[in-house]
Each structure stands twice: as structure tokens, then as C-alpha cells.
Amino acid sequence: MKDAKQKTKNKKILSSIANWILGLLIVFLVGCQIQIIRSRSANYDVPSLFGYSFMTVLTDSMADNKENPSQSLDVGTGVIMQKVPASSIAPSDVITFYSEELSEAANMKLVVSHRVFEIIQAPTSATSQGFFAAKKDEEYSLDNGATWQLSDSAMQSAAPGKTVHFRLISDRDNSVVAHQIPTYSESGAGAYEFFACGDNLQAQTCKNYPSGSCSSTTRDPVPEKYYLGRIVYHSNALGGFLSMAQEIWFIPVCCLVPLLIIAVSSLVDLVKIERAQQSGVDREILLGLNAAGIDFNDERAVYLFSEKQRYKIELRESMQKEKDAEKKRLLKEMKKKRNAGKMEDAS
Numbered sequence: 001m002k003d004a005k006q007k008t009k010n011k012k013i014l015s016s017i018a019n020w021i022l023g024l025l026i027v028f029l030v031g032c033q034i035q036i037i038r039s040r041s042a043n044y045d046v047p048s049l050f051g052y053s054f055m056t057v058l059t060d061s062m063a064d065n066k067e068n069p070s071q072s073l074d075v076g077t078g079v080i081m082q083k084v085p086a087s088s089i090a091p092s093d094v095i096t097f098y099s100e101e102l103s104e105a106a107n108m109k110l111v112v113s114h115r116v117f118e119i120i121q122a123p124t125s126a127t128s129q130g131f132f133a134a135k136k137d138e139e140y141s142l143d144n145g146a147t148w149q150l151s152d153s154a155m156q157s158a159a160p161g162k163t164v165h166f167r168l169i170s171d172r173d174n175s176v177v178a179h180q181i182p183t184y185s186e187s188g189a190g191a192y193e194f195f196a197c198g199d200n201l202q203a204q205t206c207k208n209y210p211s212g213s214c215s216s217t218t219r220d221p222v223p224e225k226y227y228l229g230r231i232v233y234h235s236n237a238l239g240g241f242l243s244m245a246q247e248i249w250f251i252p253v254c255c256l257v258p259l260l261i262i263a264v265s266s267l268v269d270l271v272k273i274e275r276a277q278q279s280g281v282d283r284e285i286l287l288g289l290n291a292a293g294i295d296f297n298d299e300r301a302v303y304l305f306s307e308k309q310r311y312k313i314e315l316r317e318s319m320q321k322e323k324d325a326e327k328k329r330l331l332k333e334m335k336k337k338r339n340a341g342k343m344e345d346a347s
Contacts, residue, residue: 012269022261044098044111046081046228053081053229055096055111056242059205061198062094062113072199073113073231078238081113081229086192089230091116091135091153095194098226105208112205113231114196114220118166121155122182124190129157130181132164141165145176160184168216175216194222285309 039048046053055078062073071094073079081096089095096113103110117138121131134140134151141148142158145165158164160183168175179195182188197218198205206214244250288309294301 019265022259026259043228044109046096046111048083051083052232053083053096054242055079055081055113056239057113057234059112059203061200061203061205062115063200063203073234074236076239076243077234077236078240078242079113079231080233080238082232083229086194086224086227089116089119089192089194089227091119091133091138091151094231095196095222096228096231097194097196097220097222098228099220099222100226101210101220102205102208105210111228112198112220114198116194116196117219118177118179118195119155120164120179120181120193120195122188122191122193123160123184126184128184130160130162131155131157132179132181134166137169138166139169139172141167171216177217177219192224192227194224194227195219196222281310281313284313 035049036047039053040046043053046055048054057073057075057077057079060075062071063075064072073094079096093116094113095116096111099110099112102112117135119131119133123130132140133153133155136151136153138151139148140151140156142162142164144163148167150169151166158181160181162181163178164181165176165178167177177195179193182191182193197220198214201214201216201218203214206212206218209218211218285306289296289302289305292305294305296302
């Protein structure tokens with residue numbers, strides 16, 4: 001009997017823990033939904049959570065990376081971006097940003113993910129230098145193309161107002177681009193600007209550029225204010241999940257399922273308790289019938305005795321509940337008096 005009571009007690013504890021966990025899960029999901037909704041307005045409609053943003057690739061601008069297929073971002077791929085400081089971005093990183101140029105051409109707000117080719121940093125003071133960096137497969141020139149130096153991706157200093165030329169080693173004749181180091185201003189002190197391009201120069205989005213196509217000189221100028229984050233993970237499976245998660249029914253269903261589990265679990269527990277109590281009552285009545293020597297064939301006698309016993313049991317349980325309630329009340333009052341006495345002693 002003692003083991004049965006202990007098992008029942010353990011089941012109640014486990015059930016209570018499970019309900020608490022499911023309840024906390026619901027609160028967490030609702031909190032995540034609120035954070036996602038709030039973050040969209042300040043993040044160009046890209047949902048953000050705990051410093052990470054999530055997005056599904058909608059264009060082929062980063063698809064078919066022949067040099068490194070594992071970095072290809074095909075249409076439908078899910079990506080996770082981390083909002084690291086702009087100073088942590090290095091050439092060759094793939095960043096996500098709001099494209100002002102493509103948005104104007106498409107007449108809608110467009111957020112894209114492209115690879116960083118060059119980086120320019122404005123001077124931090126009126127007397128300091130500016131900085132620049134480029135991919136390792138690029139060369140740069142500080143004398144209008146007279147001489148070229150191989151890039152090592154590290155930041156190099158240059159005078160404010162200086163024009164730096166860059167070109168790809170693999171296509172020196174057709175890939176020259178030029179970026180100017182900004183002069184100092186208080187509002188733009190130390191600000192970064194990234195120059196990015198998609199890996200796929202035959203992408204559909206290339207039609208939205210003024211030239212109508214992409215080439216080895218195509219660059220997206222990305223002021224620091226338009227930078228959203230660096231891609232830290234991507235997969236097709238994540239893309240399928242994000243597509244489903246963006247459906248209007250996803251979060252409500254995720255909240256309703258735990259609630260349904262809690263409701264069903266509570267109902268099952270109530271049914272079990274009710275059955276256990278009924279079984280105990282029936283057993284007690286049966287023992288009483290045997291002790292009283294009542295003939296089980298005498299239905300009237302059995303019925304009258306059973307109803308009388310059932311009433312006694314209900315009355316006994318009701319009195320026990322009242323006693324338990326009174327005991328709790330007295331214990332509560334005693335606790336209050338003890339606390340009051342401690343406060344008097346302290347004063």
C-alpha cells in the first residue's frame with residue numbers, strides 16, 4: 001500500500017513538472033513571436049531573435065559557386081545571420097544588407113546576401129588616416145594604377161580623399177574598380193562601407209542594375225547603416241523550416257499543441273483519480289456487505305446498505321477535508337505569529 005501511494009505521488013510530481021515545462025515553452029514561444037514582430041520594423045522586415053536574423057534565399061545571386069560549392073546559396077536555402085560589429089567583417093565574408101539600388105529598381109524593399117570584395121573605413125578624427133581592405137584574390141593601387149600590390153585582406157591606411165583602385169588577379173584588364181577614402185566628418189567618423197557582389201554574375205537580379213547585367217566590376221555599396229549581419233550558417237533543411245515558420249498558423253499551432261497536451265494530461269489524471277476513488281469506495285462497500293452478512297441476492301438490501309455506506313464515506317471525506325483545511329489555517333496563523341514575534345525581537 002505504501003509503495004502504491006509513493007508511486008502515485010511520484011506520478012503527480014512528474015506530471016506537475018511536465019506541465020510547468022510545457023507552460024514555460026508556451027511563454028517562450030509567445031515571447032519569441034513578440035520579439036520577431038518588433039524586430040522586423042527595425043531590420044528591413046527580416047525577423048531577428050537573440051542577435052541572430054533568419055531568412056530564406058529568394059534569388060540566385062549567390063548560387064552556383066563553382067570554386068566553393070559548399071558556399072552556394074541556392075533559392076530556398078535558409079540562412080542565419082549574426083549581427084557582429086562592422087569592424088569584425090573581413091573581405092570574402094558573405095553579408096546580408098538592405099540594397100537601396102536594387103530596391104529602387106524593383107520598387108520594393110529588397111534585402112540581399114552578397115560577398116564582400118572591398119572595405120573602406122572613414123577617418124576617426126580630423127588628423128587620422130582612413131583605411132581599406134580587399135579580397136586575397138585582388139590587387140590594389142594607390143597611384144592610379146601605375147603600380148599594384150597583392151592584397152592580404154588586412155586593413156591598410158590611406159589618406160582621406162585618396163582614390164584606391166582594385167582589380168581581380170584573374171581578370172586584370174576588365175575588373176578595375178575605384179573607391180575613395182572619405183574625408184573626416186563628425187557624423188561619419190570611423191564609419192565602414194562595404195562593397196559586395198553576388199557570386200553568380202548571370203543571376204536574375206542582375207537585370208535590376210542600371211547596366212541591366214552583372215560583370216566583374218559590379219559592386220553593391222553597403223553603408224554601415226544598411227548592414228544586417230554576417231551569414232554564419234545555411235542549409236536547405238533550414239530553408240524549408242523557415243518557410244513553414246513564416247506561415248501565419250505556425251506560432252499559434254506551436255502554442256496550442258502544448259496547451260492541448262496539458263489539457264489531455266490533466267483530464268487523464270482526473271479520470272484516473274476518479275476511478276481510483278470509486279474503486280476504493282466500491283471495495284469498502286463490498287467489505288461492509290460481507291461483514292454485515294447481507295445476502296447478495298437481495299437486491300433491495302444490497303442497494304440500501306450500499307447507499308447508506310456511500311453517504312457515510314462521503315460524509316467522512318467531507319469532514320476530513322474540513323479538518324485538513326482547518327489544520328492548514330492554524331499552521332498559517334502560527335507561522336504569522338512566529339514571524340511577528342521575530343520582528344518584535346529584532347526591533
